[in-house]
Amino acid sequence: MPVMIMQHGIYPRPRGLARAISRFSSGKMSQEDLERVYERYTERFFKLLKGLGYDRFSDGMFRWDDIFNPLISGIGGVVVDGLRRFYDNNYFFRQPIVRGRISYDEPKISRMLVKSLSIARNLGIEPNRVSLSLAGPYTMATNALIETSDYNLESFMRDYAEKVIYSEIEGSLKEGVVNIDLHEPSIAVMGNAKLNTVREIYEEIARNFPKARIWAIMYFGYNREGVRMFREASTRLGNIGYVVDMVEAPESAWNELGELLGSGGIGIAIINSRTTKMERYRDIAPKLFKVLGRYESDLYLTHNASLEFLPEKIAVRKLRLLRRFAIKINRKVQKS
């Protein structure tokens, strides 16, 4: 089975769009004009990904300020607060403060995605190639400040999943979007203490939505236990997939990766979204070939974190580079 290529998460917001947003914020541009700018850049993004032959991708997430916003502004019981550093990056997000039991009246994000899907359809891209992206339960809970006695970390994770994620998946499935990307950098960064709860929540989501494919996108490091946990979950339930950050993993992780592959989809992140340095095929290919022979199901090559940590010019180069790697690998696999 040929390897496929995946883009996920937030793509660098182009400066032209950033300028339009600033103009809109200061009352110098109408909502209609801003919408046209969003559409123009979303269309450009889809054309790029389609042209490069990406098998699945986000809609660029141009309306997002970070992985939590604007989602959290639509969650009752949550207040959007001050800036907080996003893990160890020179990148900040508005922190969610949980002040009471949460509520979620409508699937805000999947409705937002509808606009992008109409652009995708016009370009001949089917909705099943476009993913819905959300902060995963663990990442949301560990980055929120829980100020209410209604929740502890685990009960908040469960409630966020049941109220917000479920609602968004329902909304997405109605539009034909099956790939649900749940961003989970906290799995690599925060350690193993809550992994059992995380596993239970993901399995519950997957059971409740058999038509959806639930992806845990892990980055900013490699957590062997986290990968093992998703392998087991994906073996039990075929609709769980996971992305493993092999860029920030120790070399030894490549030796065990073959054993950590489940029967669901897997994304192997080989492109570093936090450096402008270009990866070399000769460094990566030998490691990948050790793994490829062991895997029968959907295998994607991808980048680790969102590409927004890069200047747009470099993000494009890296997307092209990943495509070239995939072509070379598939040729070599075919020959052998």
Next chain:
Amino acid sequence: MGTGSWAMFGSLNINIQEINTYIIFKISFVMWITRRWGDTRELGVELPILPTTVIGSYPRPRWLRHMIRLWSMGRVDDKALDEAFRDSVRVVVREQEEAGIDIPSDGEMWRDEMVEYFAERIDGFRFYGPVRVWGNNYFNKPAVVSKLSYREPIVVKEYMFLRSVSNRAVVKVTITGPYTIADWSFNEYYGSKEELTFELAKIINREIIELEKAGALFVQVDEPALTTHPEEMDWAVDAINQVTKGVGIKLGLHVCYSDYNLLSRYFDKLSFSQFALEFANRGYRDLGVLSKLGDREIGLGVVDVHNRSIEDPQHVSKAIEKAMTYVEPEKIYVNPDCGLKLLPREIARKKLEVMVSGTKIVRKELLSKGIERTILRG
């Protein structure tokens, strides 16, 4: 506005009249009285007790931003823009002095961004384009693509101009530290971030030595990234200390929005006489770390720069009094949490006025105990 825009403004024209104050100052500089005080030394300049200062940046006047826009469209020439920059420094220094600030800065008028500005002036960097920092805010994150080298003095001319326009005995020059430049850059050339940081430390050290030769008395090294990667702290501290080698003037270290418990474990290892820290934003929660300062001073952050509501003088005086339960008043400087540039100019000025008023309340109490002055220490 395009990147690399100010690299061409390397030549500030300072006329002779403007540097009169500087010359007088230079004489007093030569007449330093150097006396040891623990690991620090007195530099022979007297200051009022609880000297008030800024962290560095100040909002650019609207007309300067307008001029920059016109320049980027090619509608004004370099000379006109240069004049606007110099005028803006005169204005913001005067505003600080009118607010009662004892140690002003030039408001970092010439700088768009704290890492970008230095990367534009050090050989070996290149820029691929902007990267988002938060919301709709970007910076031109530089990439290190070849061996770094010191091209020419980076902020010495800025210092000279500031010195020429300020009436105060001491002014502050700010420099972004090597660890933060390394952490906020892409590294394509050096084998490790550690290697890159030490290379940058040599360059920053050379710049500080140039500033000292030019007469600067107080340089603040800005290292907001310092505690971001706790596992790197040991070597990061060694690298930051490299910038102080062979330097005899006062050196402060500014670290903000960071883990101060972690930082405080390194207070005695860092070769700086002052730590300028942000406390108002965190509701003074970590003031206990001041008990670990030893013989170092604190630059106490008493106004929140990311909040437009203006503190009252009592808020400031109480904060200083709290700090005085840990540190002698002679070792306290009073400053905002961080640079003021993201605030509207009027609010920035009012915050400084309130800061000075609050400081005066405590000074009055200290005066009754006969404590009136402190000495600039390096």
